Amino acid sequence: MRKFLDYIIETVIFICGMLSIIFVVLIFSFLLKEGLSFFKDFSFIKFITNQFWYPNSKVPSFGILPLICGSVLVTLGACLIAVPIGVMSALFISEIAPKGVRDILKSLVELMAAIPSVVIGFVGMVTIVPLVKNIFNLPTGLSAFSGSIMLGFMAVPTIVTISEDAIRSVPWQYKEGALALGATNWQTLRRIVLKAAMPGIIAAIMLGIGRVIGETMAVMMITGNAAHVPHSIFDPVRTMTSTIATEMGETVRGGMHYKSLFAIGLVLFLITFIVNFIADLFLGKNKNL
């Protein structure tokens, strides 16, 4: 009886272990099914190269080029902010800050990750957006630029947490070796520690990028939601995520427009899959240091 119970429980445990694979496969095949049925009626090439997203006009056009441009622009802008701030704070927190405040600083940085993105979006709307409008004298502050700033700050905790782990896992012998040769602390940090921790830092940046690309609510509230190819970073843009979120409610279930949103979901899935895969490769590398 006892044996039999053990056996049942161990089977359940095994199934739960497999569930992650099952879910990933399920999500992917589901998106693929809906996406492929969309691409039967609208060519994939046209889907990613056409620059007009008019899903509701009489002759609908499902070109996601403007959405891709929106996502890329916002992501690039966010990276320009998040990468230097993130990596530098990780260095400061792990190597320079006095031991006593280290954990406090880290928790404060990570506090940002705990704030719901819709709250961040709202704060962005009432602070950054009017500020950007006035400073740059724009018709509206809802722009890729404002979005980049907010998303940049949202990506900082991801980058800090993972880079900090990477920096801290650099063996202390490396540092001692350099210091013994007469290098200053900073020279050691820059030339030895940073280099040794590089795979982990790259992984951190990749995961940060993944977070920015997938971010939905804040982006939707700040970037202005205009589906056209942007000419400058101060233009309003619309990302892939916010397109899905805003338009899903208005579509006819099972129609072209509905399916096109799943096709966008498929593209997003593939992008984040690749980004996370690369990050995982680098994280694996870091462990074999």
Place this chain on the structure above:
Amino acid sequence: MIKLNPKLSQKLSYTVLFMATMLAIIPVLVIIFLIVKNGASSISWEFLTSMPRNGMRAGGILPAIVGTFSIVVCAIIITLPIGVCAAIYLNEYAKDNLLTRIIKLAIVNLAGIPSVVYGLFGLGIFVMFLKLGVSIIAGALTLSIMELPVIITTARGALNSVPQSFKEASLSLGVSRWQTIRYVVLPNALPGILTGAILSIARISGETAPILFTAAVFYVPNLPSSVFDQVMTLPYHLYLVSTQIPNMPMNIIYGTALVLMMMVLTMSFVAIFGRVYFRKHRKW
């Protein structure tokens, strides 16, 4: 280029690094400060316990609080046992082979899928295919899959913190593997698993995109009576009142944001302090 004295260049660089750290910290403090300062005045017993009136422009946010609470509780009830079992499998049973590597890759991947894609998936599978409709249960199922990788990762950490020697001691006495896990590993990993669960609850309370098409609606006149009801939720409500309704009184928006933020932050703090407490009072 002028070659700087190494001492001076160190000082300069450290200053820059310090400023970068401040830049990483200040925004979140500003956000919290802004919300608390502008939202505190609108928090009242009535705001927390009454229905919205006049097209959301007056009254309270009770249905949104109840809605968020019910979705999150359902989601954690679904995801916690699955996640803990998966963590037990990976830590205690899985061999170092291809299958295990695929599982780990799948977990990393699941963690990276954008939340709005989970929303799409939930809409397709739970709302339409399983015909659950837009409901608490559809939203909870969607969130539970999304939260699975996080639960697995924290549970694995908690399981790993139980010393290997305890397991060996139990096994060496002829106690079976599952019984060892059940009576030695799990009780000692429980505090870690629970704090992880609280952090997860905090995180999914603030999620909007996955429940956008699966559970949340603009307005419901009644509180939910079963898991098949549609609900209002706090994050979605905040999104609506801050972007979709013209002439919205600012204090209601700030009040909603404050309630949501405090809910999430309080739970995070409880989890973090719990973790510190259990680490200090560990029995070994």
Place this chain on the structure above:
Amino acid sequence: MVDKIQIKNLSCYYNKKCVLDSLTINVVKNEILSVIGPANSGKTTFLRTLNRMSDLEVSFKRTGDVFLNEENIFYMNMEFLRKRVSMLFAMPIPLPMSIYNNIIYAPKRLGLVNKKPDMDILVEQSLKDASLWNDVKDRLHTSAMKMSGGQQQRLCIARILAINPEVILFDEPCSGLDPISTAKVEESMLELKRKYTILLVTNNVKQASRVSDRTAFFLMGKLIEVDKTEKLFISPKEKQTEDYITGRFG
């Protein structure tokens, strides 16, 4: 003299590296057999193979056979084997629970006792047999983690006695203990051999000479020599054995 355990041609590998090379030896019922040898001689691996604890490690491989009462242990149910051949580790490992629960944990899980009065009797008897009863009888329900190292190790012995095994494996049981605690553990070992068969792996050559009936000397994964303890210590057949016990290496 009855052979309790027969080991035939046992070889063990970690990551394909041979750590125990075609070992053939037997263990007699109710004797104390000591296994001595320098570090990396394979003696701990040998011990951990006898109750298949080494099977827990992924990189472990083995060939050959081990018979317990003429039954091959590698075809036996693993839990049943470990109940019969139990193990005391180098460091005392009390489980993070009360003294009482430490003793009763395994018997309860194995279904040996169910009723509260039986449990009380079992706890008392096991603690007495491990000569710990007088130290702890007033605080059975306090945490076992708060005991001294020597007491913890005797608690672990009591825990093993509670499941009434046939063979007890001691893996350097005194390496973390002070001389007085060591003496107490050795005392209980001599007491225990009346009922149980004991294998003792030790780094302490003197301990082997004090307690064991026979002693085996391992070197680099090979059994060099096994003989009556007095004989092995007074007139070893092999030069390497003599060098080791006289302290020339190891």
